[in-house]
Amino acid sequence: MYLKSLQISSKNEVIRNIDFHNGLNLIVDNTPPKSNKIQTGNNVGKTTVLKLIDVCFGANPRIVYQDTEDKNKEYITVRNYLQENNVSVLLELIDSFENPTTHISIIRNFLQRTKAIRMINGEQILDKDFETTLLNLFFPEVVYNKPTFRQIISHNNRYSDDKIQYTLRTLDKYTKETEYETLNLFLLGCDVSDGEQRQLLVEKIKQEESYKNRVENGMSLLTYKTALEQVLLNIETLNQKKEDFGINSDFEKDLDLLDEIRYKINSVSSEISTLNIRRELIEESVAGFQADLSNIDTKELKKLYEEVKVNISELQKTFEELVSYHNKMIQEKIKFISSELPMIKSNIAVKKSELEDLLKKEAEYASKIAKYDSFETLEDIIEELNNAYRQQGEYETIIKQLSEIDNNLSMYNSELKTISDGLFSVDFKKDLDARIERFNKFFSAVSKELYGENYFLSVDINESKGKKFYKFSAYNMNLSSGKKQGEILCFDIAYILYARQENIPHFDFLLNDKKELLHDNQLEKVADFVAKHNIQLVLTILKDKLPQSLVKQENIILELSQKDKLFRIENGE
Secondary structure (H helix, E strand, O other), X not given: OEEEEEEEEOOOOEEXXXXXXXXXXXXXXXXXXXXXXXXXXXOOOHHHHHXXXXXXXXXXXXXHOEOOOOOOOEOHHHHHHHHHOOOEEEEEEEOOOXXXXXXXXXXXXXXXXXXXOEEEOOEEOOHHHHHHHHHHHHOOOOOOOOOOHHHHHHHOEEOOHHHHHOOOOOOOOOOOHHHHHHHHHHHOOOOOOOHHHHHHHHHHHHHHHHHHHHHHOOOOHHHHHHHHHHHHHXXXXXXXXXXXXXXXXXXXXXXXXXXXXXXXXXHHHHHHHHXXXXXXXXXXXXXXXXXXXXXXOOHHHHHHOOOOOOOHHHHHHHHHHXXXXXXXXXXXXXXXXXXXXXXXXXHHHHHHHXXXXXXXXXXXXXXXXXXXXXXXXXXXXXXXXXXXXXXXXXXXXXXXXXXXXXXXXXXXXXXXXXXXXXXXXHHHHHHHHHHHHHHHHHHHHHHHHHHOOOEXXXXXEEEEOOEEEEEEEEEEOOOOOOOHHHHHHHHHHHXXXXXXXXXXXOOOEEEEOXXXXXXXXXXXXXXXXXXXXXXXEEEEEOHHHOOHHHOOOOOEEEEEEOOEOOOOOOOOO
């Protein structure tokens, strides 16, 4: 699929109509020569075009007017203009420029709730279904929503710093290795139908292990079983002492009933306590994830990129864009982790009701027994016996819970092993290696032609906490070379060529920001290559950084300036 056009409209007029074509598409500034130091080609809206396309593909519209210095602040002028004028963005895609047979349109705006527009081919889509609808539309073979649509397209639109600096690590810094594994296997055309289940099992195992540690409270299952045996022996001894008093049958019957009731009270109380532990654990996890949605120290990002020579504002922008994706993934995790809460809360309510009934019965029988003459004589024994029954109920509940947890862990690990056995089987690894070899033919050939380098993709089987996973890496045979920008561009181009050969659904466009570091001859080679291979490459670049051979009307799809910014408003972009 290719980008056909991007139209920006207000309620009154069309603000911009950008037409794309095959080959090189340039978004540049139209400022006076660089000798004029008053005006620059920066902050005119070039990158915003890429953000608008990303919004059409499911990104949060807020990225368009979010302050680059502080994620909690906004470009008020831009936000107000977009919302007050009900600005909408229409993105159109086609499968071919020569003979198009498929046409897809996506419309987004910047309003919220019921006023928000999320239309795909003329149909309004709910927010919760928007990304899934895009996934089903463009990548119907992904049946379990893993990898996600946003993950799959992360290579196609590189405007954030993480995507500009890293070839494969295109997702947020919180992304687990299993998610990267699923994504990269999918991109190569491997069967990842179990990818989502594998990720959920890993998360479930982690939750069960935390629950187990909380229930154990420093003691093992064997220790609790041993302690229970001692309690049962003590109960037997105390009951024998009670029988030695030779009490009448009615008193003994009532006493036995009271003991039974108190045992049940202790057992139910312990069950409630255990259920509350599980509820608290889940709520703590949810609260932790919810805190991650916004309470992120921006200094962490600076540490992440402290070895990268970029300015602070760019670092901040990267952080904000990473957080936007991170938050969406966190919402999915919250939904999954909290799925048990309704059942747990219901069970707690039932047990509390049961406890109330038992406490009423206890009071009734305790009052009755207190009237017997022998009660005072047996009071100490009964107190010891009650404590023993309380311990019995507590230990039995803990043992039951730990046994259930161990059974769950055994089941989850067994399911995970079944999936992993297939994922790391000889046949699967052989197929994966063959795919990587076919991909590397393109990767090496493209990098050799465009940069005189020899780039390649490799995969290793790593292990973390007893769980194996595939870790993918991109390398340059010339280890001293620092042409990271070239590596990234060659990888993305090579992938399109590979996907075509393998009949893997893909996008035939690449969007790249900040290509000023590329040399003139490299840009010229890239322009010729993408045109030759029917690849659509959209670049945002300062005009004075372009080689004169590329400064042609046929290449330039949009010119912006300080006097003519993207939205044609004076400030804020």
